[in-house]
Amino acid sequence: MSPTIKDVAKKAGVSIATVSLAIHNNQRITTITRNKVLRAIKELNYHPSRSAKGLVTKTTGNIGFVLTDDHFLKTEPFYTMIFLGTEFVTRGNDYYVLLATINKDFKEGDELPRFILERSVDGVIVAGKVPDAFIQKLSKFDMPLVFVDYFPPVDDHCVVMVDNTRGGYQAAKHLVDLGHKEIAFIGADITHPSISDRLTGYKQALETSGIEIKQSNIIIDEDYPARQNGYNAAKRLFEKNKNVTAVFACNDAMAIGAMQYCADNGIKIPGDVSLIGFDDVEADLLLNPPLTTVRVPKVELGTEAMNVMVNLLSSKSANCAKKIVVPVELIVRGSTRKI
Amino acid sequence: MSPTIKDVAKKAGVSIATVSLAIHNNQRITTITRNKVLRAIKELNYHPSRSAKGLVTKTTGNIGFVLTDDHFLKTEPFYTMIFLGTEFVTRGNDYYVLLATINKDFKEGDELPRFILERSVDGVIVAGKVPDAFIQKLSKFDMPLVFVDYFPPVDDHCVVMVDNTRGGYQAAKHLVDLGHKEIAFIGADITHPSISDRLTGYKQALETSGIEIKQSNIIIDEDYPARQNGYNAAKRLFEKNKNVTAVFACNDAMAIGAMQYCADNGIKIPGDVSLIGFDDVEADLLLNPPLTTVRVPKVELGTEAMNVMVNLLSSKSANCAKKIVVPVELIVRGSTRKI
DNA sequence: TGGCTTCAGTTAAACGTTTAACCTAAATAT
DNA sequence: ATATTTAGGTTAAACGTTTAACTGAAGCCA
Helix, strand or coil: CCHHHHHHHHHCCCHHHHHHHHHHCCCCCCCHHHHHHHHHHHHHHCCCCCHHHHHCCCCCCCCEEEEHHHHCCCCCCHHHHHHHHHHHHHHHHHCEEEEEEECCCCCCCCCHHHHHHHHCEEEEEEEEEEEHHHHHHHHHCCEEEEEEECCCCCCCCCCEEECCHHHHHHHHHHHHHHCCCCCCEEEECCCHHEEEEEEHHHHHHHHHHCCCCCCCHEEEEECCCCCHHHHHHHHHHHHHCCCCCEEEECCHHHHHHHHHHHCCCCCCCCCCCCECCCCCCCCHHEEECEEEEECCHHHHHHHHHHHHHHHHHHCCCCCCEEEEEEEEEEEEECCCCCC | CCHHHHHHHHHHCCCCCHHHHHCCCCCCCHHHHHHHHHHHHHCCCCCHHHHHHHHHHHCCCCCEEEEEEHHHHHCCCCHHHHHHHHHHHHHCCCCEEEEEEECCCCCCCCCHHHHHHHHCCCEEEEEECCCCCHHHHHHHHHCCCEEEECCCCCCEEEECCCCHHHHHHHHHHHHHHCCCEEEEEEEEECCHHHHHHHHHHHHHHHHHCCCCCHHHHEECCCCCCHHHHHHHHHHHHHHHCCCEEEEECHHHHHHHHHHHHHHHHHCCCCCCEEEEECCCCCHHHHHHCCCCEEEEHHHHHHHHHHHHHHHHHHHCCCCCEEEEEEECEEECCCCCCCC
């Protein structure tokens, strides 16, 4: 068995309270006693038990990270990167991250992740879009909450967001600057605020550039923005609309699908059509041509979210309802060109 | 505050011991009392506190997952997939996974991950190659240990391995079957057992096919098997060795680098040279041509490792020193062809 | 009838910490 | 000289469980 505080107390010839106080640098303990204690700790290689500490302080040193199972399973490691971002921060602070998924159709009667019920976490980071019913139920626990890459309907929470509107603007503006006039938008799941914000940015860019916004140039799939849907959206677009010279896909997955459609149908990129995506996933660089895109700093989203959480927990301040918007960056590669 | 076992006891009109026993389906409690207790639990929405339970049972419900920081940071999400595999299993069993990294130059004096010292985990899964000093230090704690994708020097541990030798054999055999005779191997970090096993398989395949093994066809970089090193290895290979018609790269990252070198130097794949990798990473499908490779079931490695761990913890049996070898699979795509 | 089992629970100790309340001796104030 | 404060600890309760040991009633057997 590993040594307990009792062993340290005996070895140092003091009470266990003194050991505890010494560990926490309490003023009441003289330097000389503290050193005695510290020496005993070193000799025994003592480390306090987290369980015992947790029981009395009602803290666990863990943060929950929740996302829906379909986000968890998708091939693009978008949320994985955010998760890793949170891990980076915990390295510095004294926390660990517990991961849990919920059903994307979470209903009122469903159980919350076990770590919430058993109080194994001090706070919860929610990543990506989650059902309303889940947020409702989660909010009943008075537990610090941080949302990342999703803007919950009720608005008194801490949120870390991507500047999707500005990114959409930058993407479309880039195409405008290259001389394009017939610029299409392909997207999916427009109820997702991130996606609709990108569309908003697209519209703003065309508007401020004096280019008419045509509904026929906007293709929205109802489903999830995945490669297959990008393929289908491109098909729907090009079958009815021959004069499009540039396409802004709502994310890289759809852009990759669209690129595949073009390859299958003799549409040259960027020769015939310029294509720009959103997210900047690993795959972009391997495409032929490499995909121009708007970079979302995925790891940074995670670090920011965890930073907010750690602040929330340490300051014990009221729910600050803080909002952080992390900037995006246009990455020009080979899939766009001057017309 | 959430309800405690005391609240349940009061509501059900029994002692707290009865509540505990009822929860654990102890025979001593009649169905009628158990139901009373269960009803109270439901009404109060009671869930036992993990900290309190942990304190007395000396369990935490957590499993540690350790890898070196360079593995954690590399772009190919190889170990991330293994990690996710462990997560999948914990969904079914009652565990969570805590992630920690160690320095790849871990020395004897370095501290172990905090979750081990503070006893926040019931067992540790070690992924990938880790320093000997780390294993030494870790072994001193009598904590269940499972190694995945690495074979520790001292051999009394549970291990989940990839069948690298067989995979290397299959890869080289595939090239032989396509009629190739001058088959090169490019690799790096040959001290890693996985890599050297793949080389062994390569040699076996040539041998059993009656093809001479030439040292000049084997290029080993000392560094890490990454894209850049694949590029360099291909350069070294083709500059001195014009008649090679097929290359087996020790992993996909190096294969991708080699492919880049070939593209830069007018070597057509698979026209002039057939190329095969190892791992089957996401990027392979996006390459032009898509890469023939040997699939390593990454997620399955994680699930297997976690299954072994869960068995170890539940059976409380002696360290079974179990070995599991998960099979690989040849995936033929566009980068190899008949000569 | 009386002694022995079995049944169905209860009591209380234990797990390893933190921390409020208490204590004693020395220092300071009146 | 006595009363009060301060310094530097110690004592003991509390956190929420589990579980070994105990108890009292009922059933059984001779």
